[in-house]
Amino acid sequence: MTLLRVPPVHRFVTALLLMVPLAACEQAAVVPGPVETPVSPEAVAAPAPAPQAVDEDPPMLAALRNGMPPDVSDFIRRAVVCNHWAGEEPYDDERRAQINLAVQTLRCRELDADQLALAKQYHDNVDVLRRIQQSRRTPL
DSSP states (O other): OOOOOOOHHHHHHHHHHHHHHHHHHHHHTSOOOOOOOOOOHHHHHSOOOOOOOTTSOOHHHHHHHTTOOHHHHHHHHHHHHHHHHHTOOOOSHHHHHHHHHHHHHTTGGGHHHHHHHHHHHTTTOHHHHHHHHHHHHOOO
8 A cells, every 4th residue: 555645735735725614604603893903012113124225236236246346346236137137038029128128228248248358357356256257147
């Protein structure tokens, strides 16, 4: 006899599905009325997290660019954003145009030549060379 192993997730979903009809029956007996939700004073006083500024880099990109010369920092940002656009799906004509405009504006097709120029300029700086290489593999 072969026993099938049922993953815990499937057991949980099955149990949940069996409980839904029971919960519906129990709700019919509840008299509707105002419901007060307890709120802690800390939750009321806590400020909402600050939204990330549009021009602010995500932490991963900021870490890659940190401490780099301005030309290398700009290249890293371009490379990572180009990686993002390279992975986008042109599912309609409008999206295809948006992707093409981004690729053209960022000069994504010139990344290889720009990388070679930076590699020649910073040939003796291992950290710069490593981060340039890493930026070419990092999506946004």
